[in-house]
Amino acid sequence: MTKNIIIRVYGRVQGVGFRYYTREMAIKSGITGYVSNEADGSVYIEAEGAQEQLDVFIRLCKEGPARAIVTDFRKFEGTLMNYSSFRIK
Incomplete structure (x- = not known):
C-alpha cells in the first residue's frame, strides 16, 4: 500500500x-x-x-549529506498525490 508522508528537516540543511x-x-x-x-x-x-521504502528513505534523510547538520526532523502523514517521479522544486 502506497503512503504519503510530509517531512520537515531543520538545521544546517x-x-x-x-x-x-x-x-x-x-x-x-x-x-x-x-x-x-x-x-x-x-x-x-x-x-x-x-x-518499507519510506522507512529506508526516512533513515537516509535523517542522516543527510556529509555537510548537513540535522537538528530537528518532523514527519507527518499526508494525502496521497500519486506522484510519478521525484523532483527538486
Whole structure:
C-alpha cells in the first residue's frame, strides 16, 4: 500500500546539497514526490512509497549529506498525490 508522508528537516540543511542528496536517495529507495527549500531555512519533503521504502528513505534523510547538520526532523502523514517521479522544486 502506497503512503504519503510530509517531512520537515531543520538545521544546517540549505546550501549543503540536501535537496540533491534527497532526490538521489528517493530514486534509490523507489520514492516519488518532491523536495524544496523553505523560507525559514528548513527543507520540505513530500514522499510517497510503500512503508518499507519510506522507512529506508526516512533513515537516509535523517542522516543527510556529509555537510548537513540535522537538528530537528518532523514527519507527518499526508494525502496521497500519486506522484510519478521525484523532483527538486
